Amino acid sequence: MVSLEKTQPDSFAVLRLFKAFSQTHDTLHQKKLLYIQKALTISEQIKFRAGVARAYRGLGSLYFSLGDYSLSLDANYKALELADRVVGLAFTYNDMAVVYDTQNKLAKAIEYYEKGVKIFATSSAGYYKTALSINLAEAYIRANRIAEADKKPIGGFYMNENTNRIFTNHRITLSPNTAQNSTTSTTIYLCSDGYQDQFVGENGRKFMVKQLREKLFAVSKLDMASQKENLVTSFENWKGTQKQIDDVMVIGVRVNG
Numbered sequence: 001m002v003s004l005e006k007t008q009p010d011s012f013a014v015l016r017l018f019k020a021f022s023q024t025h026d027t028l029h030q031k032k033l034l035y036i037q038k039a040l041t042i043s044e045q046i047k048f049r050a051g052v053a054r055a056y057r058g059l060g061s062l063y064f065s066l067g068d069y070s071l072s073l074d075a076n077y078k079a080l081e082l083a084d085r086v087v088g089l090a091f092t093y094n095d096m097a098v099v100y101d102t103q104n105k106l107a108k109a110i111e112y113y114e115k116g117v118k119i120f121a122t123s124s125a126g127y128y129k130t131a132l133s134i135n136l137a138e139a140y141i142r143a144n145r146i147a148e149a150d151k152k153p154i155g156g157f158y159m160n161e162n163t164n165r166i167f168t169n170h171r172i173t174l175s176p177n178t179a180q181n182s183t184t185s186t187t188i189y190l191c192s193d194g195y196q197d198q199f200v201g202e203n204g205r206k207f208m209v210k211q212l213r214e215k216l217f218a219v220s221k222l223d224m225a226s227q228k229e230n231l232v233t234s235f236e237n238w239k240g241t242q243k244q245i246d247d248v249m250v251i252g253v254r255v256n257g
Helices: 011-023 029-045 049-065 069-082 086-102 106-121 126-142 209-219 224-239
Strands: 185-191 250-256
Touching (some): 011 029, 011 049, 029 049, 049 069, 086 106, 086 126, 224 250
Antiparallel strands (some): 185 250
């Protein structure tokens, strides 16, 4: 255990304090606060820029665990100003996104998740890029970034025949990927209402759009052939011995890079 009284002002002492901070149980908030504040003080004394940035990130994490989101964001903004390593910058963006996400401020959460994903896409930290991408996708879903179709048929009979059948055009902007050897991809789905309206069993429950969206998100990590197989199997298992009540169309398009 690090002795706060005997700690010498050098970068090795700062690193030992960071280790003590990370190894201290999350419930021991006061002890963690002492370690991280000491690390911040020493880092500032010896002008250890990376140490100051990391200390502020630690404070942001601690304040977040205490539920003080305002102080958490303040600390992370300070870390952001000092971050001089690409990965540290991406981690700070993620930490800020999580704070906003927890408060259901999804527009800000998406903004910072996207910044973190973009940085990780140009680094070798592929695992973290994937983790942030999942967080980003979930935030998009909760923010209802879904293009809703107009409730009118393309052909056939339409109750409002006196009005023109004008359909809404939806434009989806894909963020360019700057990684030269990236495997990042975006998958776009187009669906009719047949899958979600299918009944199951004697109680006549429908699959419903919420469950379909969750299913698409779950399979989106698979290759396209596996996605198709998973969706067909899930539909058949849900339908069981019931008759198929409507045509079913699910189109998936994957855009790489």
